[in-house]
Amino acid sequence: MHPTRSRVTRRALIVGGGAVVAAVAVAEAVDLRWLPGRSTMYRTLGLDGEPGHIPDVTPVPTTSGSFVSRARGGRTVGWTIAAPQSDRPLPIAVALHGYGGSHRTFFGNGLGYERFLAQHVARGGAPFAVAGVDGGNRYWHRRADGDDPGAMVLDEFVPMLEQRGFDTGRLAFTGNSMGGYGALRFGGLLGPRKVRAVAALSPALWTSAGETARGAFDDAEDFRANTVIGRQHELDGVAVRIDVGTGDGFEPAVRTYVDGFTTTPAGGFEPGAHDNAFWRRMAPQQIAFLARHLHA
Incomplete structure (x- = not known):
């Protein structure tokens, strides 16, 4: 003017x-x-977008139980499976919880996947099962004290799912936060011969050992041995989706990780925080992605 x-x-x-x-x-x-305080500022300014809501529908049946894990040093490990009714063995996605979570994280009043899955099937989506299991707060890999939630999942839980009649030849991993990291790690460890898809919600990633949260890794050597950053090529041939909110403190590291793929993963970055409101909003898209690739 x-x-x-x-x-x-x-x-x-x-x-x-x-x-x-x-x-x-x-x-x-x-x-x-x-x-600092990016997550707090985004929330204060109302930049996290609309919260997602668990649909008000009849859920698919769930079953829960436990087993004693040798890989976890004799700990009793709880599990929950949500599965639509089917006359044929269903493909299955193993859902890994975040820090402070449990096998119940993806179900009930948490993320409500048994209701999201019911909604998905009712709308004509291909059916599959979702199974959660307790991993403690150990970031889904072997720790110096011998606790190995990674081996528990791959060597104990997945075989148990097969024994219960699920088609583990069509296997996927999903997870939120710490579990999102775990899903990406397991997908890379097993590769495309054994894993169809990985769908990560706000994976807890760091670009260097000095940035990690206390307890996530034993030391710098443990971080270097188990980080997924720099190992994106291990997921070649696996369908990958990663969703993270722009108000999430992990967003910068996740963006670095995504930029390291030859082919950009599905999903992306949109308004949201590191919380259930964002994860519930993304649940229908995550479930549709898993269903599509489990039935490919």
């Missing part, structure tokens, strides 16, 4: 628009990672 036509005085700009300008400046600084 030409200066002679402006009716906004310098004082009015400072007093009247100062708060708006400051808010925009702070938001941009946080977005560019100049300031």
